[in-house]
Amino acid sequence: MSSFVRKPFDPITVSSTDKRRVAYFYDSDVGNYSYGTGHPMKPHRIRMAHSLIMNYGLYKKMEIYRAKPATKQEMCQFHSDEYIDFLSRVTPDNLDLFQKEQVKFNAGEDCPIFDGLYEFCGISGGGSMEGAARLNRGKCDIAINYAGGLHHAKKSEASGFCYLNDIVLGIIELLRYHPRVLYIDIDVHHGDGVEEAFYTTDRVMTCSFHKYGEFFPGTGELRDIGVGKGKHHAVNVPLRDGIDDATYRSIFEPLIKRIMDWYQPSAVVLQCGGDSLSGDKLGCFNLSMRGHANCVNYVKSFNIPMMVVGGGGYTMRNVARTWTYETGLLNNVLLDSELPYNDYYEYYGPDYKLDVRPSNMHNANSPEYLDKILTQIYANLENTKHAPSVQMNYVPPDMEDFGDVEEDTALAKDTQGGSQYARDNMVMGDNEFYDDDAQAEGINSKNIEDNSKETENRTSRVSIMQPLFEDSNKEKKENDVTSTNVPFSTLKNGEGEHKK
Numbered sequence: 040m041s042s043f044v045r046k047p048f049d050p051i052t053v054s055s056t057d058k059r060r061v062a063y064f065y066d067s068d069v070g071n072y073s074y075g076t077g078h079p080m081k082p083h084r085i086r087m088a089h090s091l092i093m094n095y096g097l098y099k100k101m102e103i104y105r106a107k108p109a110t111k112q113e114m115c116q117f118h119s120d121e122y123i124d125f126l127s128r129v130t131p132d133n134l135d136l137f138q139k140e141q142v143k144f145n146a147g148e149d150c151p152i153f154d155g156l157y158e159f160c161g162i163s164g165g166g167s168m169e170g171a172a173r174l175n176r177g178k179c180d181i182a183i184n185y186a187g188g189l190h191h192a193k194k195s196e197a198s199g200f201c202y203l204n205d206i207v208l209g210i211i212e213l214l215r216y217h218p219r220v221l222y223i224d225i226d227v228h229h230g231d232g233v234e235e236a237f238y239t240t241d242r243v244m245t246c247s248f249h250k251y252g253e254f255f256p257g258t259g260e261l262r263d264i265g266v267g268k269g270k271h272h273a274v275n276v277p278l279r280d281g282i283d284d285a286t287y288r289s290i291f292e293p294l295i296k297r298i299m300d301w302y303q304p305s306a307v308v309l310q311c312g313g314d315s316l317s318g319d320k321l322g323c324f325n326l327s328m329r330g331h332a333n334c335v336n337y338v339k340s341f342n343i344p345m346m347v348v349g350g351g352g353y354t355m356r357n358v359a360r361t362w363t364y365e366t367g368l369l370n371n372v373l374l375d376s377e378l379p380y381n382d383y384y385e386y387y388g389p390d391y392k393l394d395v396r397p398s399n400m401h402n403a404n405s406p407e408y409l410d411k412i413l414t415q416i417y418a419n420l421e422n423t424k425h426a427p428s429v430q431m432n433y434v435p436p437d438m439e440d441f442g443d444v445e446e447d448t449a450l451a452k453d454t455q456g457g458s459q460y461a462r463d464n465m466v467m468g469d470n471e472f473y474d475d476d477a478q479a480e481g482i483n484s485k486n487i488e489d490n491s492k493e494t495e496n497r498t499s500r501v502s503i504m505q506p507l508f509e510d511s512n513k514e515k516k517e518n519d520v521t522s523t524n525v526p527f528s529t530l531k532n533g534e535g536e537h538k539k
């Protein structure tokens with residue numbers, strides 16, 4: 040029997056009775072960081088998305104937080120001390136002193152050392168860790184961090200515009216409460232850093248949909264399924280150029296359903312890289328905004344605690360549009376197609392619409408090819424029956440479980456340069472997003488008040504996790520002979536196809 044059945048692309052719908060609580064993490068500094076002129080990765084797109092999200096009025100639906108930046112100690116729950124030490128000390132001005140380390144940690148062309156790099160990493164990681172901490176405590180049902188999603192970063196290596204793997208850090212936090220976490224990646228590139236981190240454990244299942252073949256990072260073959268205890272807990276969907284909405288949906292939905300049934304995760308992390316959209320500067324897929332957003336809506340429909348992070352995306356206006364539309368869906372709102380006035384309105388001309396349209400590019404993913412992929416993945420899953428009753432590892436209790444926790448722990452003071460109260464007041468300092476209507480409803484003060492209760496989450500986030508995967512990198516590296524080391528920024532749309 041054929042596994043792949045091409046279904047039509049139905050209109051996206053939301054439920055008005057769905058009352059899930061959404062926590063959205065944003066740091067107003069994030070848009071100020073720059074990888075350098077000419078570099079395709081632009082943190083500014085996160086600020087553009089935020090401005091659209093606010094001007095659509097979504098602050099009325101969700102709670103908005105500025106997370107405490109990830110500390111060195113937190114970063115080192117995954118990354119090596121010497122790598123994080125390097126990131127914290129290197130600057131464009133003292134680069135000469137770190138020539139050896141630059142080579143060792145792969146800093147350079149794709150991953151330049153820019154001003155404020157370490158703070159940028161702290162913001163990205165802090166949002167994902169705090170999002171996970173809120174999900175753990177049942178304080179929200181969905182956490183969003185578009186400054187996160189940097190899936191290529193390795194334990195001791197920068198890669199593909201990523202330095203700190205906020206996703207791995209967020210998942211480690213989730214594992215303190217959740218026996219099984221599912222990671223889904225819809226970026227056009229393989230989610231190699233996350234896969235590698237959890238390649239030998241069955242407590243995290245990774246599933247990446249990506250372009251494969253003469254494309255960065257060169258990994259993510261169909262036959263890579265995990266090793267040891269992690270065997271069958273990595274799923275790779277290698278795709279070809281030009282995949283469209285209907286085709287993507289026809290492979291995404293049945294596969295995710297199958298994995299949900301098989302693995303029964305208690306939490307899910309969705310990486311929403313926007314470089315799988317049509318017209319992306321580095322990507323080669325042909326998804327419209329709705330085709331991309333359908334994945335978000337579908338994962339949400341399983342109704343389990345969900346973390347949504349950003350990722351790639353190099354045509355800024357389309358990334359901002361799509362993440363805004365998806366934020367609407369996560370709040371059960373179908374946003375109007377007419378863009379509201381916002382700080383970056385001129386970017387959205389000439390149509391000023393909330394839409395990303397597909398092009399007429401060729402779809403190189405034949406039904407036969409996709410059938411082969413699905414059949415193989417299903418066979419792999421049926422091969423072993425997953426035991427959902429997997430024992431939880433020992434989880435260290437939260438600091439607060441030992442009794443009252445002081446508002447400002449020494450660590451918090453040390454890393455913040457100010458009191459918790461002062462920081463809480465920094466949250467949502469930008470009143471310009473609040474119209475009179477919202478002020479009358481007291482939304483602004485509600486958010487600040489609620490943030491002042493965040494201390495418990497912030498301290499709980501700090502407690503130390505047992506090392507889960509100390510040696511997972513080793514095993515993967517030894518087995519990994521597939522990497523072709525194609526530089527990220529130099530290989531654009533289809534260019535690599537001519538190399539053969």
Ligand SMILES: [Zn+2]
Pocket residue numbers: 226227228312314350351352
């Ligand atoms: Zn990407």
